[in-house]
Amino acid sequence: xxxxxxxxxxxxxxxxxxxxxxxxxxxxxxxxxxxxxxxxxx
Numbered sequence: 787x788x789x790x791x792x793x794x795x796x797x798x799x800x801x802x803x804x805x806x807x808x809x810x811x812x813x814x815x816x817x818x819x820x821x822x823x824x825x826x827x828x
Contacts, residue, residue: 788803789805790803791804791805791806791811793811793814793816794814795814795815795817795820796813796815796820796824797815797816797820797823798823802816
């Protein structure tokens with residue numbers, strides 16, 4: 787059984803797997819680039 791769960795990226799709406807305790811799971815961004823775009827920092 788995998789410890790990872792599936793989340794949907796808030797910026798690009800693609801699914802990704804992450805550990806529930808990770809920053810990616812807490813922020814629901816699949817990559818630093820998507821987090822930057824999602825927060826309007828580009």
